[in-house]
Amino acid sequence: MEKVEENRKIFLLVLFLFFSSVPRLVAFDYGEALSKSLLYFEAQRSGRLPHRQRVSWRSDSGLTDGLEQRVDLVGGYYDAGDHVKFGLPMAFTATMLAWGAAEYGGAIAAAGEMEHALGAIKWATDYFIKAHTLPNLLWAQVGEGGSDHYCWQRPEDMTTSRQAYRVDAEHPGTEVAAETAAALAAAAVVFRNTNPRYSRLLLHHAQQLFEFGDKYRGRYDESIPAAKSYYPSVSGYGDELLWAAMWLHRATRQAKYLTYAVEKAAELGGAGWAVSEFSWDIKYAGLQILASKLLMEEGRRNLEEKQVEVLEQYRSKAQHYICSCLNMSTADSNVRRTPGGLLFVREWNNMQYVTGAAFLLTVYSDYLTASGEVLHCPRGSLGPREILSFVKVQVDYMLGSNPLGMSYMVGFGRKYPKRVHHRAASTVSYKKDGSFIGCAQGYDKWFGRRKENPNILIGAIVGGPNGKDRFKDMRENYMQTEACTYNTAPMVGVFAKLHHLKAQSSSSSS
Numbered sequence: 148m149e150k151v152e153e154n155r156k157i158f159l160l161v162l163f164l165f166f167s168s169v170p171r172l173v174a175f176d177y178g179e180a181l182s183k184s185l186l187y188f189e190a191q192r193s194g195r196l197p198h199r200q201r202v203s204w205r206s207d208s209g210l211t212d213g214l215e216q217r218v219d220l221v222g223g224y225y226d227a228g229d230h231v232k233f234g235l236p237m238a239f240t241a242t243m244l245a246w247g248a249a250e251y252g253g254a255i256a257a258a259g260e261m262e263h264a265l266g267a268i269k270w271a272t273d274y275f276i277k278a279h280t281l282p283n284l285l286w287a288q289v290g291e292g293g294s295d296h297y298c299w300q301r302p303e304d305m306t307t308s309r310q311a312y313r314v315d316a317e318h319p320g321t322e323v324a325a326e327t328a329a330a331l332a333a334a335a336v337v338f339r340n341t342n343p344r345y346s347r348l349l350l351h352h353a354q355q356l357f358e359f360g361d362k363y364r365g366r367y368d369e370s371i372p373a374a375k376s377y378y379p380s381v382s383g384y385g386d387e388l389l390w391a392a393m394w395l396h397r398a399t400r401q402a403k404y405l406t407y408a409v410e411k412a413a414e415l416g417g418a419g420w421a422v423s424e425f426s427w428d429i430k431y432a433g434l435q436i437l438a439s440k441l442l443m444e445e446g447r448r449n450l451e452e453k454q455v456e457v458l459e460q461y462r463s464k465a466q467h468y469i470c471s472c473l474n475m476s477t478a479d480s481n482v483r484r485t486p487g488g489l490l491f492v493r494e495w496n497n498m499q500y501v502t503g504a505a506f507l508l509t510v511y512s513d514y515l516t517a518s519g520e521v522l523h524c525p526r527g528s529l530g531p532r533e534i535l536s537f538v539k540v541q542v543d544y545m546l547g548s549n550p551l552g553m554s555y556m557v558g559f560g561r562k563y564p565k566r567v568h569h570r571a572a573s574t575v576s577y578k579k580d581g582s583f584i585g586c587a588q589g590y591d592k593w594f595g596r597r598k599e600n601p602n603i604l605i606g607a608i609v610g611g612p613n614g615k616d617r618f619k620d621m622r623e624n625y626m627q628t629e630a631c632t633y634n635t636a637p638m639v640g641v642f643a644k645l646h647h648l649k650a651q652s653s654s655s656s657s
């Protein structure tokens with residue numbers, strides 16, 4: 148009897164040691180993360196909220212946007228914790244949401260989230276259609292950072308400037324016109340089967356905007372100086388033009404768009420620029436991966452020699468990006484990592500680069516699986532599974548598997564940022580207390596208090612930790628605690644993919 152008891156103790160001890168020696172053996176519910184990520188976009192909605200609005204602490208806002216300019220600019224998304232509607236990052240957000248749905252629609256639908264994903268995309272694309280009032284005219288911003296940031300108000304109380312800014316033939320804005328074209332074309336792919344009329348409408352606007360951006364070339368932040376301090380275009384507009392052409396080609400299969408992407412590759416930097424960061428500003432890696440996919444799908448036989456040659460140049464730059472993220476490139480071009488293993492590009496809102504990389508790596512790993520290829524890097528070769536495992540490491544870090552045990556997705560897990568830099572979330576809900584809160588009053592009463600936010604911005608992904616895995620959950624620490632729509636947007640597809648894989652593996656093992 149005693150002996151059996153002793154054996155049992157030893158067995159339990161061995162079991163305990165086994166599990167405690169497996170580092171951070173946690174299983175995250177990616178399906179839950181997927182649902183929450185889509186909920187976040189409802190919290191960022193500007194305009195008249197629909198009856199089906201699930202984030203119930205928000206109300207209508209920005210209902211006079213465009214009124215002064217006699218154009219209906221009601222709707223769209225607030226980009227982050229403030230209430231400016233910045234056109235370039237909003238369009239990039241929509242492009243990434245649509246790319247995720249185009250690539251992982253099956254997995255999103257299987258998780259029961261298709262309606263919400265389409266809703267999140269459409270909230271942006273409906274707005275872009277309204278903002279594109281003439282072939283060569285796009286309203287590309289509402290509100291202005293200076294006055295907006297001067298106040299800490301709920302969107303429902305806004306008293307700040309709602310000035311609208313446009314780009315047109317005399318004041319060109321190639322980045323924003325082309326990115327909006329890319330977003331509409333990517334969305335046209337997504338809506339093709341479920342809503343073909345809408346899909347055609349999206350394409351019509353996408354084609355006009357691309358032509359406008361290409362014909363009247365100029366930096367958008369020079370035509371809209373109000374964008375410059377917040378979303379300046381560092382990489383110029385070459386990437387947006389090529390990216391829009393690739394998306395239009397995918398949506399229409401018209402040869403002229405591929406011809407554009409091939410013939411202008413050198414001039415616009417598409418096949419020459421090897422970069423290790425992908426963001427609302429710099430889309431080279433994204434378009435290089437789209438080009439790689441095209442090369443694989445079309446096969447060399449359906450393409451002309453010159454096209455194959457250029458697409459291969461694009462692909463080699465895509466490989467450079469992937470290798471750099473995996474630390475398999477030459478030493479100085481690898482992306483740095485925090486000691487805890489998170490990709491680290493820069494202090495301010497680093498998480499945006501992680502989510503963008505997670506998406507591109509996931510797509511590339513699928514591309515390798517489909518083509519049966521492996522990735523050759525300067526420091527060795529990798530298969531699709533190794534790439535996807537690395538994605539999982541990044542995603543798990545994001546969700547709480549990190550030195551602080553902190554989830555950087557708000558409302559996910561037990562420990563997550565409670566003082567997100569977000570005007571609406573940090574102030575009492577308008578529905579609970581509708582009495583007006585003035586510009587400076589909000590700073591005194593709500594921004595400055597140390598308590599947790601009264602509203603949980605579920606699904607938002609914040610800027611995240613610094614280069615040493617440290618994070619200070621303070622409202623004034625906007626570099627780390629502010630969340631942006633383009634942080635979460637790429638994750639919709641990634642969560643769907645990981646959730647789907649897990650569902651498949653558990654059904655095949657049972």
Ligand SMILES: *[C@@H]1O[C@H](CO)[C@@H](O)[C@H](O)[C@H]1NC(C)=O
Nearest residue numbers: 474475477478481484488526
């Ligand atoms: C990245 O590769 C370098 C060698 O080039 C190595 O010294 C370093 O430890 C690697 N970093 C990580 C996080 O694996």
